[in-house]
Amino acid sequence: MKAVFLDKDGALADDLPYKVEPQRISLCSGAGPALRLLSRLDYRLFVVSNQAGIAFGRFNEGDMETVHDRLQDLLFREHLTLDGFYYCPHHPDGSVGAYACDCHCRKPMPGMLLQAARDHGIDLRSSWMVGDILHDVEAGNRAGCRTMLIDNGNETEWRLGPRRIPTRMAPDLYAAAVLIASHGDMA
Ligand SMILES: [Mg+2]
Numbered sequence: 056m057k058a059v060f061l062d063k064d065g066a067l068a069d070d071l072p073y074k075v076e077p078q079r080i081s082l083c084s085g086a087g088p089a090l091r092l093l094s095r096l097d098y099r100l101f102v103v104s105n106q107a108g109i110a111f112g113r114f115n116e117g118d119m120e121t122v123h124d125r126l127q128d129l130l131f132r133e134h135l136t137l138d139g140f141y142y143c144p145h146h147p148d149g150s151v152g153a154y155a156c157d158c159h160c161r162k163p164m165p166g167m168l169l170q171a172a173r174d175h176g177i178d179l180r181s182s183w184m185v186g187d188i189l190h191d192v193e194a195g196n197r198a199g200c201r202t203m204l205i206d207n208g209n210e211t212e213w214r215l216g217p218r219r220i221p222t223r224m225a226p227d228l229y230a231a232a233v234l235i236a237s238h239g240d241m242a
């Protein structure tokens with residue numbers, strides 16, 4: 056089985072300051088058609104999201120359940136199913152003891168993708184990581200996936216490196232899906 060791993064804030068959903076208020080979460084423009092195209096090509100869909108706000112005490116894991124429910128609801132309305140929702144609650148400088156640590160799940164580390172692959176039997180080499188910053192790209196590359204950078208202005212540092220080169224770049228999620236679809240045809 057193959058998958059598309061989606062960064063939540065800025066790739067799948069609009070990146071807003073109040074990220075856990077369910078009513079304010081909305082899918083990025085074109086997300087429905089994009090993900091239906093990928094779903095028709097038998098890609099399973101996963102969210103992999105850094106949520107350091109938990110480590111800083113701004114919200115908690117219960118809030119993430121609400122966010123997960125909201126995303127499932129929005130995707131259901133688009134006739135889509137989310138196969139898994141993974142988030143990293145950690146940050147090394149966090150203020151909430153249990154979450155203030157270095158971990159293997161916070162992107163650019165690949166832990167969430169590796170866990171999803173184990174949980175769901177995903178072949179990482181035929182899968183894609185899609186995100187809006189180079190930490191997403193690095194996490195995908197470290198996991199052995201193909202990688203897609205949605206170049207929508209959210210990456211501002213452009214710290215490049217050998218693991219931070221995306222396979223492809225696209226201006227938005229729909230263009231990304233079309234590129235993934237055509238990339239598969241060429242392989
Ligand atoms: Mg993002």
Ligand SMILES: [Zn+2]
Binds near residue numbers: 143144158159160161
């Ligand atoms: Zn983590």
